[in-house]
Structure formats: structure tokens, C-alpha cells
Amino acid sequence: MNWRVLAGGAAISVPLVALLAAGFxxxxxxxxxxxxxxxxxxxxxxxxxxxxxxxxxARGAPVVVNFWSTWCQPCKIEHPVLMSAAxxxxxxxxxxxxxxYQDDASKARAFLNRAGSHWPTLEDxxxxxxxxxxxxxxxxxxxxxKTGTIIRKVAGPVSQEIMVTTLEQxx
Amino acid sequence: MKYxxxxxxTLFTVQPMAHAGDDAxxxxxxxxxxxxxxxxxxxxxxxxxxxxxERLQNALRCPVCQGLSVAASxxxxxxxxxxxxxxxxxxxxxxxxxxxxxxDRYGAWVELEPPTEEHLALFLAPLFLMGVGLVGLFFWxxxxxxxxxxxxxxxxxxxxxxxxxxxxxxxxxxxxxxxGESP
Numbered sequence: 399m400n401w402r403v404l405a406g407g408a409a410i411s412v413p414l415v416a417l418l419a420a421g422f423x424x425x426x427x428x429x430x431x432x433x434x435x436x437x438x439x440x441x442x443x444x445x446x447x448x449x450x451x452x453x454x455x456a457r458g459a460p461v462v463v464n465f466w467s468t469w470c471q472p473c474k475i476e477h478p479v480l481m482s483a484a485x486x487x488x489x490x491x492x493x494x495x496x497x498x499y500q501d502d503a504s505k506a507r508a509f510l511n512r513a514g515s516h517w518p519t520l521e522d523x524x525x526x527x528x529x530x531x532x533x534x535x536x537x538x539x540x541x542x543x544k545t546g547t548i549i550r551k552v553a554g555p556v557s558q559e560i561m562v563t564t565l566e567q568x569x
Numbered sequence: 570m571k572y573x574x575x576x577x578x579t580l581f582t583v584q585p586m587a588h589a590g591d592d593a594x595x596x597x598x599x600x601x602x603x604x605x606x607x608x609x610x611x612x613x614x615x616x617x618x619x620x621x622x623e624r625l626q627n628a629l630r631c632p633v634c635q636g637l638s639v640a641a642s643x644x645x646x647x648x649x650x651x652x653x654x655x656x657x658x659x660x661x662x663x664x665x666x667x668x669x670x671x672x673d674r675y676g677a678w679v680e681l682e683p684p685t686e687e688h689l690a691l692f693l694a695p696l697f698l699m700g701v702g703l704v705g706l707f708f709w710x711x712x713x714x715x716x717x718x719x720x721x722x723x724x725x726x727x728x729x730x731x732x733x734x735x736x737x738x739x740x741x742x743x744x745x746x747x748x749g750e751s752p
Contacts, residue, residue: 432676440603500645524656525649526602532674534632534646 431551432532438463438542439530443520446503446510451518453542456493460568461542464494465528467501468509470536476555477513483561484516490569497522499536543568605670608661622655625667629654630679638681 433439438461442452453461464480466473484494494517498506503521510519522528531540534553541550541564550564613621626640631647639651650671657667671679685692732740 432673436673439605442601500649524652525646526653529650529653529671530602530674532632532676534675 433540433548434551436548437546438540438548439527441527441530443497443522443527445518445520446498446507447518449518451495451520453495456495457546458544459491459493460544460565461493461495462565463531463540463542464496465499465531465533465536465538466496467499467536468505469501470499472555473537474509474513476537479556479558479561481514481516482558483565487565487569488516492565492568493517495520497527499528499533500525541565541568605673606666608657609663609666610661612659612661618655618659621658621664622651625654625658625664626651628681629668629671630675630681632675632679
């Protein structure tokens with residue numbers, strides 16, 4: 399009789415605990431990486447210097463697309479990582495491009511004049527490009543390989559380690 | 570002289586335009602984002618476009634909020650998404666196409682009401698489990714009531730004290746005395 403009660407209890411509680419364990423192991427705030435493994439949405443935007451920039455220009459080379467804004471503190475923390483990566487991997491043919499997310503061009507210019515940048519920063523009127531990439535906050539970084547496929551999306555600041563391993567993988 | 574004035578006037582009117590690198594309209598004109606598919610329909614009538622936009626803005630989730638629809642959120646991100654929805658609707662994209670566009674980018678999460686037909690098992694599972702539970706409870710209760718009916722007899726039989734062999738002598742003596750009294 400005790401064994402039957404035990405088995406009954408286990409039949410109910412084990413799946414429940416397994417379900418909760420699987421559920422609690424997931425960050426509910428984590429957005430989907432729905433675009434990983436799929437072709438990067440093409441866009442043509444204007445840089446802060448008024449030059450047009452099209453993603454097609456970078457076809458055939460790895461591209462890092464970083465969505466950021468000046469009101470976002472993690473973006474500022476991430477900036478040096480992007481700077482050193484662009485310095486090291488720019489000569490290897492990796493394109494770096496930043497897209498401004500819901501911010502003023504003048505503020506972005508002021509920040510970049512102080513902090514420096516080795517890449518074009520694009521204005522995204524109406525946030526259409528951000529929406530096309532499913533951006534749900536900044537910073538978000540997309541690693542696009544030579545074939546134009548998004549191989550990785552990182553929500554939040556990219557660490558030096560992730561940056562380097564992903565870039566090495568793309569070269 | 571007349572031409573000089575015209576030249577000066579043109580310079581003054583053209584000059585601000587040349588500095589308008591920041592001007593949102595100019596930037597917007599240049600901006601282009603490729604869409605995966607062409608619209609399935611012709612641009613809808615105004616009233617239909619408004620109704621569709623409203624439905625979609627209420628059905629899709631604001632990407633930066635907690636459980637709010639695009640329509641319900643005052644955030645910049647939600648406004649941008651709301652405007653994008655309206656643009657797509659006015660270009661002739663159907664509601665399914667617009668929903669798919671956002672689901673492809675943000676995942677199924679972006680729909681406030683998850684698509685029931687695709688995850689029917691998920692919605693039926695609790696009902697099924699409740700049914701199993703009720704059936705189990707019914708059988709358990711029945712077994713228990715049967716058990717209650719049987720118990721008195723069984724306990725009576727089982728609880729009859731087994732005669733103590735040490736008392737056998739006394740027992741016989743009492744019985745003998747009783748027999749002696751009876752005639």
C-alpha cells in the first residue's frame with residue numbers, strides 16, 4: 399500500500415517538478431532569436447555624415463550590426479568592446495555598422511566625437527530597420543556571415559569573449 | 570541686376586536645404602527596409618485600413634513592455650511599431666501577413682493571444698488532467714465506501730480475542746460451575 403501511494407505521488411510530482419525546473423531555467427524576459435540562421439533583412443539607411451549605406455555593399459564579407467542609443471548605459475559599456483574588435487578585425491574584412499535606436503543624431507554625434515568610432519552609424523527613421531531585425535531593446539548585436547545569414551544575435555552588451563569567438567567563427 | 574537678386578534669393582532658399590542632413594524627412598526618404606514578401610492585396614479603403622490597424626495594434630505585443638499591447642503602450646518603441654503596422658496595412662499587407670512579419674522577427678511571443686489551433690494540446694492538457702483526476706477521485710471514493718461497509722464484520726472477526734492458553738483452566742472451571750448451577 400505504501401508503495402502505491404509513493405508511486406502515485408511520484409507520478410504527479412516528478413513531471414511537475416521537471417516542468418517547473420525547465421520553466422525556471424529559462425529567462426522569461428529573453429526574446430526569441432527567431433532570426434538566427436535566416437537571411438539578414440536588407441536595408442539602406444543614411445549615415446550620420448549623410449552618406450547612404452546599404453547592407454548589400456557589405457555582401458560577401460562578415461558584418462556586425464549593432465543597435466544602440468546614447469540613453470542606454472549598457473551600450474556605453476559595450477562601446478570599447480566594439481572599438482577594439484573593429485580595430486582588430488576591420489583589417490580582416492569584417493564590416494562594423496551601428497544603427498541608432500530611437501535617439502537624436504546630434505546626441506549620437508556628440509557621444510561618438512568623445513568616445514570615437516571606427517564604423518558608420520546609421521539613422522533609422524521610424525525604427526523600421528530595428529523592427530525588421532526584431533530589436534526589443536538596446537544594445538542588440540547581429541553577426542551576419544559572408545553569405546548574408548544571421549548566425550548569432552546577442553541581446554545586451556557583447557562581451558569581449560563572445561565578440562572574439564563569434565568573429566573568429568565568421569572569418 | 571535683376572539676375573543678381575534672383576541668384577542671392579536662390580542661394581538663401583537653397584542654403585538651409587543643403588544643411589538639412591538632420592532633417593527627418595530627408596533621412597526617411599533615403600531609408601529603405603526590404604520586406605520579405607509583396608503585399609497580397611491592393612491598398613485598402615481608409616475605413617478598412619483604420620480597423621485593421623487598430624485590431625493589429627491591439628493583438629500585437631509592445632516589444633519593450635510587460636504584457637502590454639502596442640496600442641496600450643505610450644513608449645517610443647510601441648509607437649514606432651504601431652506606425653510600422655499602419656504603413657504595412659496601408660500598403661496592402663493582410664492582417665496575417667503583418668502578424669507573420671512580426672512573429673518571424675520577435676517570435677510567437679509577440680502575439681498577445683497565443684495561436685490556440687497550433688498548440689491545441691497545451692490548452693486541452695489541463696482539461697484532460699482534470700478529467701483523469703476526477704475519474705481517479707471517483708474510484709477512490711467508491712473503493713473507500715465499499716471498504717467502510719465491509720470493515721465492521723471483518724474487524725469483528727479479526728478483533729475476537731484469541732483465547733489465552735493460560736486461562737483455559739479457569740475457563741473450564743467457570744463453565745463447570747455454570748453447568749452445576751443450571752439444573
